[in-house]
Amino acid sequence: MVAKYPEILSGGEVAGFSPALAERYIERQGENRTRAVLSVSGISCGGCIRRIESQLMDVPGLCMISVNPVSHRATVVFDHRSLALEKIASQFEAIGYPATPYQPREQEVRIESERRQALLRIMVAAALGMQVMMIATALYFGEAYGMNDVLRTTLEYVAMALTVPIMVFSARPFFEQAWKNLKHRQAGMDIPVVLALTVAFCGSVWATLGHAGQIYYESIAMFVLLLLCARFLELSARRRSLGAVLNMEKSIPDCAIRLDADGEPVRVDVRELVAGDRIVIQPGDIILADGKIESGRTAADESVLTGESRPVEKEPGGQVVAGSVNLESPILVRVSAAAPDFAVSRILRLAETAQSGKTRTALMADRVASYFILAVLALAATAGVSWWISDPSLWLAVVISTLVVACPCALSLATPTAFVAAMGRLSRRGIVPMKGEFLENIRSVDHVVFDKTGTLTTGRPRLKSVDTVQGWDRSEALSIAASLNRHARHPFAEAFRAAIEEDRHADYREIGDLSARTGSGILGKVGRDRVAIGSARFIGELVGETDRVFSRKPEKGRSLCYLACEGRTVARFELDDALRDDARAVTGQLKGMGYGLVLLSGDSCDAVERVAGEAGIDDRHGEMSPNEKLEYVRRLRDDGRRVIVVGDGINDAPMVALADVSITMGQASDLTRLHSDAVLLNGRLTGIIEVLEVAWKTRRIIRQNLSWALGYNLLAIPCAMFGLVPPWLAAIGMSTSSLIVSGNAMRLGRARRSPRSRAGA
Amino acid sequence: MDILYLLIPLSLLLVALIVAGAVWAVLNGQFDDLDSPAHRILEDKGNE
Numbered sequence: 001m002v003a004k005y006p007e008i009l010s011g012g013e014v015a016g017f018s019p020a021l022a023e024r025y026i027e028r029q030g031e032n033r034t035r036a037v038l039s040v041s042g043i044s045c046g047g048c049i050r051r052i053e054s055q056l057m058d059v060p061g062l063c064m065i066s067v068n069p070v071s072h073r074a075t076v077v078f079d080h081r082s083l084a085l086e087k088i089a090s091q092f093e094a095i096g097y098p099a100t101p102y103q104p105r106e107q108e109v110r111i112e113s114e115r116r117q118a119l120l121r122i123m124v125a126a127a128l129g130m131q132v133m134m135i136a137t138a139l140y141f142g143e144a145y146g147m148n149d150v151l152r153t154t155l156e157y158v159a160m161a162l163t164v165p166i167m168v169f170s171a172r173p174f175f176e177q178a179w180k181n182l183k184h185r186q187a188g189m190d191i192p193v194v195l196a197l198t199v200a201f202c203g204s205v206w207a208t209l210g211h212a213g214q215i216y217y218e219s220i221a222m223f224v225l226l227l228l229c230a231r232f233l234e235l236s237a238r239r240r241s242l243g244a245v246l247n248m249e250k251s252i253p254d255c256a257i258r259l260d261a262d263g264e265p266v267r268v269d270v271r272e273l274v275a276g277d278r279i280v281i282q283p284g285d286i287i288l289a290d291g292k293i294e295s296g297r298t299a300a301d302e303s304v305l306t307g308e309s310r311p312v313e314k315e316p317g318g319q320v321v322a323g324s325v326n327l328e329s330p331i332l333v334r335v336s337a338a339a340p341d342f343a344v345s346r347i348l349r350l351a352e353t354a355q356s357g358k359t360r361t362a363l364m365a366d367r368v369a370s371y372f373i374l375a376v377l378a379l380a381a382t383a384g385v386s387w388w389i390s391d392p393s394l395w396l397a398v399v400i401s402t403l404v405v406a407c408p409c410a411l412s413l414a415t416p417t418a419f420v421a422a423m424g425r426l427s428r429r430g431i432v433p434m435k436g437e438f439l440e441n442i443r444s445v446d447h448v449v450f451d452k453t454g455t456l457t458t459g460r461p462r463l464k465s466v467d468t469v470q471g472w473d474r475s476e477a478l479s480i481a482a483s484l485n486r487h488a489r490h491p492f493a494e495a496f497r498a499a500i501e502e503d504r505h506a507d508y509r510e511i512g513d514l515s516a517r518t519g520s521g522i523l524g525k526v527g528r529d530r531v532a533i534g535s536a537r538f539i540g541e542l543v544g545e546t547d548r549v550f551s552r553k554p555e556k557g558r559s560l561c562y563l564a565c566e567g568r569t570v571a572r573f574e575l576d577d578a579l580r581d582d583a584r585a586v587t588g589q590l591k592g593m594g595y596g597l598v599l600l601s602g603d604s605c606d607a608v609e610r611v612a613g614e615a616g617i618d619d620r621h622g623e624m625s626p627n628e629k630l631e632y633v634r635r636l637r638d639d640g641r642r643v644i645v646v647g648d649g650i651n652d653a654p655m656v657a658l659a660d661v662s663i664t665m666g667q668a669s670d671l672t673r674l675h676s677d678a679v680l681l682n683g684r685l686t687g688i689i690e691v692l693e694v695a696w697k698t699r700r701i702i703r704q705n706l707s708w709a710l711g712y713n714l715l716a717i718p719c720a721m722f723g724l725v726p727p728w729l730a731a732i733g734m735s736t737s738s739l740i741v742s743g744n745a746m747r748l749g750r751a752r753r754s755p756r757s758r759a760g761a
Numbered sequence: 762m763d764i765l766y767l768l769i770p771l772s773l774l775l776v777a778l779i780v781a782g783a784v785w786a787v788l789n790g791q792f793d794d795l796d797s798p799a800h801r802i803l804e805d806k807g808n809e
Contacts, residue, residue, distance in 0.1 A: 068797050116787055123783035131776050151762060158769055162776070 018268040025101035034080040039102040125170040129221030136218035159217040187370035196403035226735040296331030376406040383721040401720040405730035410737040414705035417745035430682030438677035451647035452601035457577040463499040475505035477571035557610030586685040
């Protein structure tokens with residue numbers, strides 16, 4: 001079965017929005033003003049922003065545009081009666097910055113509002129805390145040089161009044177968290193915090209009301225402010241990394257490309273689909289509804305239904321199931337039933353990335369911390385009771401000191417801060433970590449499996465040479481080949497389009513009856529001559545002979561493409577996919593670090609042989625199907641190896657899912673990237689080395705942090721219990737300890753190049 | 762030291778003003794995007 005070109009299988013980008021879909025992305029601001037946010041790609045500097053803003057201002061109907069240089073989002077306000085959203089998007093595309101309408105994810109909206117709340121709490125704590133601190137200073141001096149009772153009492157009451165909002169508003173998250181912990185019978189680190197705050201506040205109020213005792217308002221204010229600041233920093237780091245991940249999404253997850261009655265593609269909301277609709281599904285996308293394939297041949301990952309990640313071959317006429325993933329080539333599907341809710345929610349869940357989720361080390365640290373908290377509570381109680389018996393005037397101070405000084409912040413912060421810093425550093429270097437735990441898993445890895453095309457090589461093949469039979473010349477053959485490939489998506493098609501630009505005598509021709517056979521070749525008509533281009537097998541089956549008609553033997557290791565005209569082969573194209581510049585250096589370094597290297601590829605053995613030879617990889621396997629790749633990785637793992645898979649294609653997706661750690665190249669499809677652990681956005685393989693280095697450094701930092709936190713607590717708690725640490729000093733000790741831990745973690749953020757062997761780390 | 766009985770309420774008033782200002786700024790979105798303005802100043806021309 002053949003498919004019509006080009007509208008159906010490559011028309012995705014130009015499709016407009018259905019009214020219902022557009023409605024989701026715009027916000028009416030009065031009668032004729034509409035606001036929308038677009039996620040823009042391709043911005044590299046402030047100049048780009050300037051260019052976008054100045055060029056788009058001229059678009060009639062656009063009232064305002066502003067582009068954020070960090071989040072790469074553009075906010076536009078326009079007149080929706082004269083301008084459509086997709087028109088604006090296509091204007092972005094026209095000046096070289098493709099843009100997709102953007103709807104903030106739930107996660108993001110939540111973080112944004114949390115951030116505002118946190119800022120408010122910090123500001124209140126800081127402003128009021130400063131006053132409390134000033135009053136405390138006055139009271140200290142009053143204590144030393146004498147102060148009349150009325151003034152002292154007034155100052156104490158004012159300090160109390162200022163501390164109330166801090167306790168009620170600023171410290172509220174701690175109370176909420178502690179309450180949640182209590183309800184779930186967990187010992188979280190907010191419990192001692194809340195206990196210390198409550199005890200200190202009640203004790204101070206008691207003293208203020210004229211009874212015996214000390215006031216600790218300034219300790220409370222400082223303690224709350226420092227804790228809030230630490231959490232705010234963590235929140236900011238989370239917001240940044242989430243933004244980076246969401247920015248990489250090029251497509252709208254729950255949006256389908258539907259062909260209307262005239263075959264025009266329109267983007268619609270999944271929920272609008274009804275039985276009988278025809279939808280186009282690009283490789284790497286989720287199949288959005290149950291249906292029958294009308295054209296196109298592909299493989300689908302139906303693991304959502306069967307649990308088996310082995311791809312299932314799909315032929316025209318075959319059934320596809322909502323929620324499975326199209327792996328190989330574009331297909332046209334006739335919808336048989338509207339998209340079920342579970343499929344929609346699965347799509348959205350996939351898009352809500354795996355950003356959250358604590359790492360194993362962090363979970364362990366949390367568990368240790370909870371035992372630790374119980375121990376601290378017991379110790380504080382013991383100390384309180386003993387002091388109550390021996391010296392009742394000091395028991396409150398001792399209890400507060402013990403609770404505050406032992407605040408397990410350092411212990412809890414030790415791991416997450418290190419991970420946040422490591423992820424931040426990787427992001428800055430163009431490596432986007434999708435999940436945190438890979439930095440832990442990667443330490444036990446001993447094998448690295450590479451894909452060839454697009455991973456070790458650039459994935460942009462170039463036309464190297466053209467052989468023609470008598471009566472044909474290079475430009476003629478190239479013209480027809482490029483015309484046939486004009487709208488095709490295969491990487492080779494790109495090579496032909498690039499070559500025709502360079503050849504002055506070649507030009508695009510009118511092609512009639514264009515049709516494609518996915519993965520094999522393309523057929524068409526030039527004038528009255530039937531022409532075809534494709535692989536040796538495809539052309540061989542079509543006309544019977546390929547290589548024999550050419551006198552020259554093709555160079556070893558090149559990919560070959562044949563052009564046939566009216567029943568005979570007329571030209572042979574040799575294409576070559578160059579090794580990435582840094583491939584050899586990286587494989588050399590990895591070998592030096594003691595990793596086993598493997599190259600698995602679907603390309604011909606010849607081509608694989610050449611690339612492996614150039615990159616210095618001994619263990620290489622060509623002509624492998626995605627299934628065989630999967631089996632190979634599975635065997636490695638069964639032998640007790642731990643494997644990193646470095647790949648780019650959708651056909652690597654099964655292998656990527658199985659690997660201990662997966663790293664994908666930046667041009668991989670949205671879905672493959674979402675499934676991988678890290679994405680090399682900058683397309684440089686040296687990123688792998690960097691990831692490994694950062695992982696080893698992270699581990700060292702975590703160890704240092706944990707030993708510091710333990711050592712500090714072993715020293716500080718006994719001191720506090722014996723009454724050697726006043727509460728204010730305890731607060732300083734606690735925050736210094738937290739700062740040391742965070743500061744140590746921040747060292748990870750500094751990029752210093754130091755190649756390290758695995759054994760030395 | 763009686764002046765303190767005037768200065769303390771004054772300082773409280775000041776604090777109230779500071780807090781009110783900060784709350785206004787946060788709720789107005791002044792802190793939502795801390796990056797764009799820093800870049801914008803490097804551009805040769807103003808926007809408008």
